[in-house]
Amino acid sequence: MPAAIPPSLLGSLASYPSLHLTPHVGTEFPSPNTQLSSLLSAQNSDELIRDLATLVSHRGVVFFRAQDITLEQQKQLALRLGKLTGRPETSSLHRHPVSENTPELGSDTSVISSQMGIARAGFRKNQRASTGWHADITFEPVPSDYAILKMHTLPEVGGDTLWASGYEAYDRLSPALARFLEGLTAEHDGNFFHKVAKQDGRDIITERGAPENTGTDLRAVHPVIRTHPVTGYKTLFVNRSFTKRILELTEDESANMLDYLARHVAENHDLQVRFRWEKDSVAIWDNRATFHTATNDYDATELRQGNRVVGLGERPYFDPKSKSRREVLGIQTAETLYS
Ligand SMILES: [Fe+2]
Incomplete structure (x- = not known):
């Protein structure tokens, strides 16, 4: 039986059928009668959308089926x-x-497609599937808060997306390692997109949705552990695709630590959820508290395509007084797990 969702987490969304897909990450509204387009125009739409954002921030990713949005x-x-x-x-x-x-x-839409654009297949040829784990656009000084992807074209089978919880990744660290990582900073680098732009015969877009996200150098420094502004929880904020260097460590120490943390996310499948798309499924995720990766397991001639929009949040920060998710929810903490 799926875990019951505390009504307090759903707020005004409590009247819509929903279920948790795993204990730590992922909630689904399975009924096609629950339409995001109706939430947008409801009389209490501010309340509904605020509660949806809060739910996404707590659960990492929320799914909807057969959406007309x-x-x-x-x-x-x-x-x-x-x-x-x-x-x-x-x-x-x-x-x-x-x-x-x-x-x-419009330039504020990314086409997520197996055959064109930033997500096209072939970028990761001959690499392990787990190299794809990332949070979106962490190379920006002001990275993403919420992202929404609606898939309209799918292969006959395959092409699932996986998400992992950054909160739970933090909570699985030993207290000694967690303390060590808190306060460290890392460089995130998206300059490989210059090569992609060149291949496509395009210039890099230099004004990217916030005054901080300008210019052609696609790099930013962020805390390794950040505090989530909506939930207040601590979350791991380095990823395989963009994080190149922990600045306070030597090059070798940094490479080994980043590799450890990427494996920590990719190999703990009990902090992940795997979503099987259907036509017009919508996923809304919080890029501050999750990682995700696509699955390129389908025939290369088949098209998998959807439209993604990515909101920008705030400059990531670490508040030393913030607490972890397990600590707040009273789930067994890392301290007891490792004692
Ligand atoms: Fe992504």
Whole structure:
């Protein structure tokens, strides 16, 4: 039986059927009668959308089935999720440095496709599938809060996406390692997108949705452990795709530690959820508290495609007084796990 969801976590969404997919990450609203487009236009839509954002921040990722939401509404929703939970006013939707910028979609939409754009298959040829784990756009000084992906075209079978909980990844560290990592900072680097832009014959987009995210050097320094502004929980904030160096360590120490932390996320499948898409499924995730990776297990001639919008949040920070998720929820803590 799926775990019961405490009504306090759902707030005004409590009347819609939902279930937790795993104890630590992922909640689904399985009924096609639950439409995000209706939440957007409901009389109490601010309350509903604020509660949805809070739920996403706590559960990492939330799924909806058979959605009729348009791309314009998807953008609106991404903006309101952040706005209603305290996003700085200067943060808007992200424009990806390698954006298609078509008139139909706009530069604030990323086409997630197996055959074109930033997610096309072939980038990770001959590499382990686990190299794909990442949080979106952490190379930006102001990275993402909420992202929304709606898939409209799918292979006959395969192409699942996996998410992992950054809160739980933090909570699984021994207290000694957690304390060591708190206060360290790491460089995130997305300059490989220059090569992608060149291949596509495009220039890098230099104004990317927040005054901090400008220019052509796609690098930023962030805390290794950050405090989530909505939940207050501590979460691991380094990932395989973008994090290149922990600055306070030697190069070798950093490489080994980052490898350990990436394996910690990828190999603990009990802090992950795997989602099987259907046509017009929608996933909304919190890039501050999760990692995700696609699965390239389907026939290369098959198309898998959807539209993603990515909201920008705040500059990541670490508050030494913040608590971990297990500590707050009274789940057995790492301290007791490791004693
Ligand atoms: Fe992504």
